Amino acid sequence: MTNYPIYLDYNATTPCDPAVLEVMLPFFNTHFGNAASKSHAFGWYAEEAVHFAREQVASLIGADPLEIIFTSGATESVNLAIRGYAESNTLRGRHIITVTTEHKAVLEVCEYLATEGYEISVLPVDSHGMISVEQLESALRPDTLLVAAMYANNETGVIFPIGEIGALLKSRGIAFFTDATQAVGKIPLDVQADGIDMMAFSAHKLYGPKGVGCLYVRKKNPRIELSPLQYGGGHERKMRSGTLNVPGIVGMGKAAEICSQLMAAESLRLSALRNKLEEMLLQYPFVKSNVVVDKRLNHVANLRFECRDGDQLLKKVSKHIALSSGSACSSVSVSPSHVLSAMGLTEQQAISSIRFSLGRFTTPDELDETLRYFSEVLGD
Numbered sequence: 001m002t003n004y005p006i007y008l009d010y011n012a013t014t015p016c017d018p019a020v021l022e023v024m025l026p027f028f029n030t031h032f033g034n035a036a037s038k039s040h041a042f043g044w045y046a047e048e049a050v051h052f053a054r055e056q057v058a059s060l061i062g063a064d065p066l067e068i069i070f071t072s073g074a075t076e077s078v079n080l081a082i083r084g085y086a087e088s089n090t091l092r093g094r095h096i097i098t099v100t101t102e103h104k105a106v107l108e109v110c111e112y113l114a115t116e117g118y119e120i121s122v123l124p125v126d127s128h129g130m131i132s133v134e135q136l137e138s139a140l141r142p143d144t145l146l147v148a149a150m151y152a153n154n155e156t157g158v159i160f161p162i163g164e165i166g167a168l169l170k171s172r173g174i175a176f177f178t179d180a181t182q183a184v185g186k187i188p189l190d191v192q193a194d195g196i197d198m199m200a201f202s203a204h205k206l207y208g209p210k211g212v213g214c215l216y217v218r219k220k221n222p223r224i225e226l227s228p229l230q231y232g233g234g235h236e237r238k239m240r241s242g243t244l245n246v247p248g249i250v251g252m253g254k255a256a257e258i259c260s261q262l263m264a265a266e267s268l269r270l271s272a273l274r275n276k277l278e279e280m281l282l283q284y285p286f287v288k289s290n291v292v293v294d295k296r297l298n299h300v301a302n303l304r305f306e307c308r309d310g311d312q313l314l315k316k317v318s319k320h321i322a323l324s325s326g327s328a329c330s331s332v333s334v335s336p337s338h339v340l341s342a343m344g345l346t347e348q349q350a351i352s353s354i355r356f357s358l359g360r361f362t363t364p365d366e367l368d369e370t371l372r373y374f375s376e377v378l379g380d
Helices: 018-024 041-061 074-088 104-115 133-139 162-172 246-281 310-317 338-342 347-351 364-378
Strands: 068-071 095-099 119-123 144-148 175-179 198-202 213-217 287-289 300-305 353-357
Touching (some): 018 246, 041 068, 041 246, 068 074, 074 104, 074 175, 095 104, 119 133, 133 162, 162 175, 246 300, 310 364, 347 353
Parallel strands (some): 175 198
Antiparallel strands (some): 068 213, 198 213
């Protein structure tokens, strides 16, 4: 039996896995101690739980537990990484490179730094939403301080050549930050193998709670120094002061552990479902895929419906199926997706596009019901 509405917007957020919720609950009332309280058992227990979560998260991305900085989410992590690194390393250069399809969190902090005297180069993408290592290399300068390029795009699922980018930047001594919010827990990644110096991600994208995230900060070869965005206690290696969200951190740790265990099987299952979705909808001559590259997340499809306005189509199906026309963080805007526009789509094509993002709790029956409902709507 299918429950309505069907949820196919996993890139916006994911439901909290029941196993994650289970481990979190005691830390709201039974084990409610402050992890910074060093003088009694309540604090010790909380500190131990945070340490264990740090190990769980670090294991998922190939990091050392001490390189895990807990934050309130990916947006804070992005700001701490880019602004914190820029302000801590002004003598090394004031040129930053990013990409036009980055999340608004990245683009807007770069816009802020431009007002502070930094020079920002924003690289274009091709019609597939991709950049090349050669394109990035040609943009590097002697004063390039930092490159910010996301691991996988939140709207299209396109995966950048992160390992190649990391190797290039390491050979030039340039810091590399990646927003891996959509990639962590979905595909295997290793910060050491990929040459990543800083990486942001969020718990609520990998079946953990909202309000907690992580910033990986390399501690050697080279050691990355960040200026904090907030002061008051020197928590998290003096990079992020404030009382730790112990229940959220515990939940993020468990979510990371589960992703590590289920990733391979989930990837295969969701790839099969996504491929079926695309195969069936692309039979309509007016339905086109906005992404044709092989290197993309297995659970994401971005399709444009050239027969009608995507916004009106979304409104029609929204009572039955939860979908998105772009980034949830930009949903207050009525303008077309900046990602699709950067790929060369017209305004009409962009607003006629819909993102389908499947997840852990998507069932074959839900997919079949989605396809049946779309066949009715598109047949109108």
